[in-house]
Amino acid sequence: MRSAIRFASIGFALAALALGSAPTAHAADTPDPPADAKAFKDYFTKKFPKVKLEDFVNGPYSMNEDMHRQWEEKEQFPPYDFSLDMGKEMFSKPFKNGKGYADCFPNKGIGIRQNYPYFDEKEGKVVTLELALNRCREANGEPPFSYVKDEMAALTAYMAFTSRGKPFDIKIPNDPRALDAYQNGKRYFYTRRGQLNFSCATCHVQSGGERIRAEVLAPALGILNAMPIYRSEWGGMGTISRRFTTCNSQIRGVPLNPQDDEYRDLEYYLSYVSNGLPISGPGARP
Amino acid sequence: MRGNMRISTLSLALTLLIAGATSSLTAGSEADFKAAYAAAEAANKEAAALRNQWTTTAAALAAAKKAADSGDFDQAVASSKEAEALAKASIFQATSEKEAWKALEIR
Amino acid sequence: MASTIRVRATSSGETTEVQALIQHPMDSGYVKDAKGEIIPPHFIQAVNFEYDGKSIFVADWGPAVSKDPYVKFSFKGGKKGDDLKITWVDNKGATDTITAKIL
Amino acid sequence: MNITHNGFTATRRLILQGAVTVALVGLGNIRFGLAPAFAAANDKYPEDAFKQKSGDDAIKSLYGKTAEPSDKVKLDAPEIAENGAVVPISVSSTLADVTSISILVAENPNALAASYKIPQGTMPSVANRLKMAKTSNVIAIVEAGGKLYSATKEVKVTVGGCGG
Numbered sequence: 334m335r336s337a338i339r340f341a342s343i344g345f346a347l348a349a350l351a352l353g354s355a356p357t358a359h360a361a362d363t364p365d366p367p368a369d370a371k372a373f374k375d376y377f378t379k380k381f382p383k384v385k386l387e388d389f390v391n392g393p394y395s396m397n398e399d400m401h402r403q404w405e406e407k408e409q410f411p412p413y414d415f416s417l418d419m420g421k422e423m424f425s426k427p428f429k430n431g432k433g434y435a436d437c438f439p440n441k442g443i444g445i446r447q448n449y450p451y452f453d454e455k456e457g458k459v460v461t462l463e464l465a466l467n468r469c470r471e472a473n474g475e476p477p478f479s480y481v482k483d484e485m486a487a488l489t490a491y492m493a494f495t496s497r498g499k500p501f502d503i504k505i506p507n508d509p510r511a512l513d514a515y516q517n518g519k520r521y522f523y524t525r526r527g528q529l530n531f532s533c534a535t536c537h538v539q540s541g542g543e544r545i546r547a548e549v550l551a552p553a554l555g556i557l558n559a560m561p562i563y564r565s566e567w568g569g570m571g572t573i574s575r576r577f578t579t580c581n582s583q584i585r586g587v588p589l590n591p592q593d594d595e596y597r598d599l600e601y602y603l604s605y606v607s608n609g610l611p612i613s614g615p616g617a618r619p
Numbered sequence: 620m621r622g623n624m625r626i627s628t629l630s631l632a633l634t635l636l637i638a639g640a641t642s643s644l645t646a647g648s649e650a651d652f653k654a655a656y657a658a659a660e661a662a663n664k665e666a667a668a669l670r671n672q673w674t675t676t677a678a679a680l681a682a683a684k685k686a687a688d689s690g691d692f693d694q695a696v697a698s699s700k701e702a703e704a705l706a707k708a709s710i711f712q713a714t715s716e717k718e719a720w721k722a723l724e725i726r
Numbered sequence: 727m728a729s730t731i732r733v734r735a736t737s738s739g740e741t742t743e744v745q746a747l748i749q750h751p752m753d754s755g756y757v758k759d760a761k762g763e764i765i766p767p768h769f770i771q772a773v774n775f776e777y778d779g780k781s782i783f784v785a786d787w788g789p790a791v792s793k794d795p796y797v798k799f800s801f802k803g804g805k806k807g808d809d810l811k812i813t814w815v816d817n818k819g820a821t822d823t824i825t826a827k828i829l
Numbered sequence: 830m831n832i833t834h835n836g837f838t839a840t841r842r843l844i845l846q847g848a849v850t851v852a853l854v855g856l857g858n859i860r861f862g863l864a865p866a867f868a869a870a871n872d873k874y875p876e877d878a879f880k881q882k883s884g885d886d887a888i889k890s891l892y893g894k895t896a897e898p899s900d901k902v903k904l905d906a907p908e909i910a911e912n913g914a915v916v917p918i919s920v921s922s923t924l925a926d927v928t929s930i931s932i933l934v935a936e937n938p939n940a941l942a943a944s945y946k947i948p949q950g951t952m953p954s955v956a957n958r959l960k961m962a963k964t965s966n967v968i969a970i971v972e973a974g975g976k977l978y979s980a981t982k983e984v985k986v987t988v989g990g991c992g993g
Contacts (some may be wrong), residue, residue, distance in 0.1 A: 414732055585673050
């Protein structure tokens with residue numbers, strides 16, 4: 334009996350695909366990031382006129398008064414405090430070869446989170462903060478950290494903390510490969526995947542501010558500004574990589590490896606369209 | 620058992636349903652299981668190439684193997700067929716989304 | 727290793743507000759881990775706040791207190807620079823203590 | 830309530846099954862050892878009260894009397910908890926000489942969540958973060974002048990997110 338139900342759901346999913354996928358005619362437009370970013374901000378400011386532009390970085394807490402009170406209560410003594418202190422301690426501890434993270438980053442790594450991810454023209458790919466941290470470790474003979482575990486979250490928490498309030502400042506250099514990476518990230522954001530057949534946009538654009546069971550969905554605008562986040566759901570810290578991979582498995586799509594190109598480009602797109610919004614990491618989330 | 624990709628979506632969905640239902644009734648032998656499992660795995664690999672596998676496909680494949688190991692080849696064949704259907708659906712999703720995503724884009 | 731207790735005690739003249747955040751898993755004994763085994767109960771049972779040698783607040787906690795527990799209260803008195811001693815003990819007998827300055 | 834670390838394998842069903850089976854088995858072997866040095870500093874940790882299932886039994890075990898609702902007890906809790914693992918709840922009261930404040934979550938496996946002793950000179954208010962297994966009444970108990978007063982509020986809790 335059970336497999337019959339499974340079959341019914343597959344048949345249904347296919348039918349929904351057919352209906353949802355009638356491609357409307359689109360001019361083969363070359364990507365225009367500034368126009369996208371403007372359209373992105375207009376969509377959300379029109380949909381939520383009462384929410385100030387910079388408050389979108391508080392995700393679900395700007396969408397609901399009851400949630401906002403709970404958040405203020407938590408922010409008095411936030412659960413990410415321990416991770417922040419651990420990150421600060423780790424950041425200043427030199428590697429075995431005497432060098433430290435400060436030597437790998439501009440301005441000694443302080444107050445620069447808002448410039449990540451950036452497009453590395455030598456490599457021809459997007460480089461995220463998490464990737465840069467692990468590359469710094471490997472360049473100095475240290476083993477890389479897991480992208481989804483606490484050490485990486487602690488380091489990115491401290492670096493985000495030093496950039497609090499600074500607006501996102503993601504640049505797309507005049508390089509066709511950068512435009513491709515941006516477009517690749519945008520495509521990933523809007524592409525439906527997993528058996529539930531959702532895309533990031535299905536939840537965070539079409540139903541931003543609405544509930545999915547107990548949780549209020551964060552609008553996509555400013556969704557990475559608070560990263561890394563301490564989630565009550567996980568009872569611990571979460572990096573951007575952890576968030577992307579768990580989102581995939583939630584909709585029954587097999588996640589890719591953290592820091593695969595798709596995720597780096599996705600982070601590039603999502604950060605670019607939130608340019609101008611302040612960094613508020615590390616954040617607390619439901 | 621090579622699926623024919625060019626028929627329209629709705630009929631593809633219907634054929635899968637009918638194929639799934641009828642085949643699980645026939646008695647499956649080890650050979651049937653091996654063939655069905657191989658087909659499912661091949662489809663799932665193709666989905667992997669498109670970077671679009673579903674977690675439920677892997678679950679169905681695991682169920683098939685478990686059933687086969689315990690000698691219940693009827694169930695093993697049914698689960699393999701289910702896995703193949705899921706893998707084919709994920710392939711279809713990836714190909715159809717190549718253009719469909721633009722419909723959602725904020726303009 | 728840094729203490730597991732973070733304290734913020736601020737005096738406003740006649741009353742002092744005390745906030746404490748303690749690093750502890752607070753396992754309730756009702757949750758299973760990834761392998762499906764029950765994580766045994768491991769939670770802070772009592773936290774004692776002492777000022778000027780007197781106990782000014784005692785928290786008795788059960789397994790329903792959140793992970794990395796937080797508590798806030800205030801008491802009359804307490805001047806800037808005074809000491810505030812905080813001690814916790816959990817159901818396995820582990821304990822930690824800290825003496826914080828009132829700001 | 831609390832989801833295991835690797836995402837969504839432990840769905841709500843699993844947790845509830847876990848809760849039921851363990852509740853029967855688990856209570857027997859919970860060891861409530863308490864470092865002796867500390868126990869002397871105040872009267873005993875109300876071990877028995879924390880073992881009680883229902884709110885009434887816990888209150889009786891803790892105070893030996895029953896509470897009457899009073900609007901002088903202010904219970905501040907959310908309408909819908911953002912997550913059952915971290916529910917910010919605070920209790921305050923305008924009653925005179927408050928000696929103890931307790932907070933119970935009726936539907937939790939053990940109702941009594943936290944109990945606070947308020948010596949003379951400490952203000953009658955406390956804020957903390959509690960875990961709630963599911964939608965439930967939260968009951969605040971304030972002991973003042975030897976009598977018990979209470980306030981109750983329902984807090985909705987469901988497992989968040991997309992699920993397995």
